Amino acid sequence: MSLLVPIREDFPSASAPEREESGLRGSRKQRTRDALLEAALRLMREGRSFTGLSLREVTREAGVVPTAFYRHFHGMDELGLALVEGGGVTLRRLLREARRSDVQFTDMIRGSVQIYKRYVEDNRLQFLFVAGERAGGSPLIREAIRREVTHFTNEMAQDLRGLNALPGRSTATLQMICGLVVNCMLNAAIDILDLPPDQPEQEHELVENFVRQLRVVFLGARQWKEKP
């Protein structure tokens, strides 16, 4: 067992520092930790997948020597888990913002889609990571993402209940429907991110298709009858 690298075997999913490290040294550590995370995301910008990144690449991009990496993570997997957590935060922030901005009831779906599209574009790298590694990443990371997405879905179901948009549905039903919606969202995220720039025609078609699909889902949800 190495003395250099603090191994936390009992907490393999530990990604964030347990306590807010404050003080001059602590904030410095935070800073390079963030630099590593951001470096990894940045490297994925041009179509690279997280799995294809090397530890050295990340440290190079972060402007740090390879061995410094181990002061923050055991390896790339742990970095990945930290990124998942960031992605989860981003997803939940989306819900918070959507909750605050009340789209008008007449065209709620289109309004939400537009908010969502904007949000995805503003958080390109996070969505790139989450959507990309959701199916492709290592089992560990996939599992973590699945958890975050489930969490997001359930929170969304709760919001839907709060809006009273689908009265009388059981929680399980709302979660099932939100699962469908979240699927659409993450799938659309990929399409949005792959969109070639300056192609308003294609962009518009994508948005419209997304809107139509959500309409179908909610049309179906309204028709849904709970089991007798």
Place this chain on the structure above:
Amino acid sequence: MSLLVPIREDFPSASAPEREESGLRGSRKQRTRDALLEAALRLMREGRSFTGLSLREVTREAGVVPTAFYRHFHGMDELGLALVEGGGVTLRRLLREARRSDVQFTDMIRGSVQIYKRYVEDNRLQFLFVAGERAGGSPLIREAIRREVTHFTNEMAQDLRGLNALPGRSTATLQMICGLVVNCMLNAAIDILDLPPDQPEQEHELVENFVRQLRVVFLGARQWKEKP
């Protein structure tokens, strides 16, 4: 009999040899080409993504020397494209088989889901590859998969029209709905493949959720009114 789908079934690909190489030498070449493709798929079995595979690993698994690789593909990207094509073939065969076996009309959705689940399990590796690289792979491969999935979706829409399940809908509408369904399918594929063995409870819940989601979609599709 291999668990693997016989990939060599037909390869009308740009990356496949243009002329049917026949003769003793040609068929031998085909054989190691297939060995390379299958080796790549096999390596993805334990949660590795295609992007994370190295050329040498694939040749090692295939039982040939690294340099032999270049007799068949320029690089891993081209191998990937060949795999995408194999995946496309598998998807379309699913439609062919579904077309042939007429599930009873009373519970068409559940019947189809069961057929689908079985099919995914029988073609594990192909679905692993397609679902995994759909969002995570290199841009080239992602694009190729997108094309295959679109093709699959459109063919499905055509079948739906043939069944007359949603009379009066425009082709565009049917494609939009099938896009939704295909999304659900590929998402479910990931879940099916990640299913831990000997957990019939979890397995059943997954299937039921999938069924319910498709019901919602078709319920919505039936309610859908074409634009005025």
Place this chain on the structure above:
DNA sequence: ACAGAAAGTCAACACTTGTACACTGAATTA
């Protein structure tokens, strides 16, 4: 003020990687 903790650096290691080149030997063609 001083001992110790700890973030980051440096140099080195044992591997793996993609690819180039010359080769062998069997299948094909002339």
Place this chain on the structure above:
DNA sequence: TAATTCAGTGTACAAGTGTTGACTTTCTGT
């Protein structure tokens, strides 16, 4: 039969990889 083609081999190399241990320097608690 002789010449040619070509799938697959063997060797080699430069470059990149994860991880190691010993180090410097800078902050922190006593």
